[in-house]
Amino acid sequence: MRGLTYRAPDEVAVVEVKDPELPDEFGAVVRVSTAGICGSDLHIYHGHGFSPDIGYCLGHEAVGRVEAVGSRVDGLAVGDRVLVPASVGCSTCRQCRTGLIARCENAVRGATVPCYGLSHALPGSQAELVAVPHAVTNLVPIPPELSDDDAVVLTDNAPTGWYGARRGRITPGDTVAVVGLGPVGLMAVQAAFVLGASAVFGVDPVASRRATAASLGAVPVESADPKGAIRAATGGGVDVAVEAVGADASIALAISAVRTGGRVSVIGVSQNKAYPMHLMAAQVKELEFAIGLCSVQYELPALLALTAGGRLRPSAVVSHRMPLSEAAEAYRLVASRNDGVSKIVLDPSG
Structure with a gap:
């Protein structure tokens, strides 16, 4: 064959x-x-x-x-x-x-x-x-x-995006950021809306991916400072961030994009064995952090x-x-x- x-x-x-x-x-x-x-x-x-x-x-x-x-x-x-x-x-x-x-x-x-x-x-x-x-x-x-x-x-892709949204405990009315708009991220956008999100912000450096997310109902984050843009649009941060890349920078962005008491769900596949999480900042922020494979x-x-x-x-x-x-x-x-x-x-x- x-x-x-x-x-x-x-x-x-x-x-x-x-x-x-x-x-x-x-x-x-x-x-x-x-x-x-x-x-x-x-x-x-x-x-x-x-x-x-x-x-x-x-x-x-x-x-x-x-x-x-x-x-x-x-x-x-x-x-x-x-x-x-x-x-x-x-x-x-x-x-x-x-x-x-x-x-x-x-x-x-x-x-x-x-x-x-x-x-x-x-x-x-x-x-x-x-x-x-x-x-x-x-x-x-x-x-x-x-x-x-x-x-x-x-x-x-669809189960992983759904798993990320589910592990983020998205509930009706929540605001959500999806970091990384490849196929998994795009499915996370769809999943977030099915679970009742009131708004979903899509973050990706590739314009065509942001456009696809927008066609699915997401708000594309066009700013060079996505953290600032998300915080400004939501009055302090989203309720849930779903990270669908697995890179240090995208995980850090997801953590910084959520409000105090927010929830972060990481589903991007990472090969980094020593991610430098700022535990005190996460503790002070009362952050919920979920990570896993679907x-x-x-x-x-x-x-x-x-x-x-x-x-x-x-x-x-x-x-x-x-x-x-x-x-x-x-x-x-x-x-x-x-x-x-x-x-x-x-x-x-x-």
Whole structure:
């Protein structure tokens, strides 16, 4: 099959790779119809990956149809249309049984791999086929009324944005700032309004992203001093800030943008092991601070219902559709942030 592989910093290539096999009697193989490029894939693309491996397939967002299924998998059959959540669970530990896949006890101990496309251990889904372990936990049937574009955003970006808004405890009437308006941030904007926000301020240095956020109802922060602009507009700061980048500067901005007694929810993937939080300032401000990784499977029941009912529009963050054969150019485009790029989805048939 063809798959997009990581070769070196800023170098990826679509090559022929070995077809995946059933992991075991509990696994499945999915033929991918649509794959997404996630902002966190850029960590790997730029050479700051999660393993020293090279030559493995990238990607952790996919929808498709079941191609093969293990003998001990119940409730799934060949031909079923499914989405492949980015979070990968073991099915057996206490956390996974409650749907909190990001807390998988076996992944914490290194006995299982928590995500696709980080190494050869669990090859990614920007390919024609992807192997899925523990299929009952790690595949979700797609309602027929949902498009592939909606479904692929629901594999990661939409649940993460929702998780960030939910962890920020947004309640009706709250004012909210979303820092970082990539696909996750744009979904956080939508989530904030669904949860009852009275106003959502969108912060991003890229004008096209601010414009997309504005089309979703956000107030784009155009100032070179976003903290000052937000404080001036709200009389001292927003109730909740959702940080969707993972950089030190954006986390600091989120902390400074909330009012006294405000709440900060960090969902941007950070590789900084020593963030310099000013604890005394946070304490004096009575700041609530939440940070974590999304358990996609836990969030999906609500999001599938909200999408089917028209309350959420995951496909609104999709800006480009490209064939898998042009995936290397797609990565360059995502990294450049040019041409109004937000979410690129790949078609493995092309």
